[in-house]
Amino acid sequence: MTVTIAVTQQKGGVAKTTTAIHLAAGLARAGRRTLLLDLDPQAPAAPGAGVQPPDGLIPLADAIAARVLADVIVPAPTPNLFVAPGDPGLEPESFAALPNRATALRLALGDLRGRFDAVVIDTPPTLDLVTLNAVMAADRAILPCDADAESVRSLGRTFRTVQTYLTHRPELDPAGFCRVVVTQVDARRKVLNDWLDDHLAPLGAAVYETRVHRSEAFPKARANGETVYDYAARHPAGTAPRAAREMGALTAEVLGDE
């Protein structure tokens, strides 16, 4: 069975893409055949995972509409990891015109049944038909958040919107669908970190025990087109090994949810 996980949050810069890449690569490193699917028109996932999309690839929006997702899947340097690269033309309107406007992605992913153990969906910083498609296709959602007032407000909006979407999926338990991951933690900001804990508690979504601390390894690895797992192997000093360890620990927690 394939587990499908949407990484979503209305605010940009909260580490959705970083989380999606490292969860997908982490699952792949744990031996799960994993697809990282990028719904963000800024298309950061493929380059971040070290994939150069080949020329002439069918745009993702067209591949979803025509239900030929298999044709846009490219292997990544990480064994067991595959990427469906983002498409600058993918917009809410790409789905609006389809007969199954809310479930087009779910149908297209259904055609890949059995080919992957896990699908990780990276989403744009929006709550629209694109995100609705991700939620309708997913078995659960991971909502990244950092200790910032706007991140927390947008986490609340995202959580409530996802819960609304889930009314269309009565087969699912809405209580367990969303989990929050705290990212970009600065351990020195104790007051702010406590403030975040106080604001996460009333949300009613479980929070992963693993917290991902700030590390320059994340932007540096992204700029190099590699994961922090590979970056840390070459940079054993500094915070890169911790970054890799924390992403590994988050992956283990996600595997524990199964």
Ligand SMILES: Nc1ncnc2c1ncn2[C@@H]1O[C@H](COP(=O)(O)OP(=O)(O)O)[C@@H](O)[C@H]1O
């Ligand atoms: N734990 C972290 N420590 C330091 N920088 C991070 C961390 N997580 C993400 N970043 C950086 O923050 C920026 C935004 O992250 P990104 O994953 O692209 O967010 P989003 O997808 O939510 O917009 C990127 O430059 C990324 O490398």
Ligand SMILES: [Mg+2]
């Ligand atoms: Mg992103």
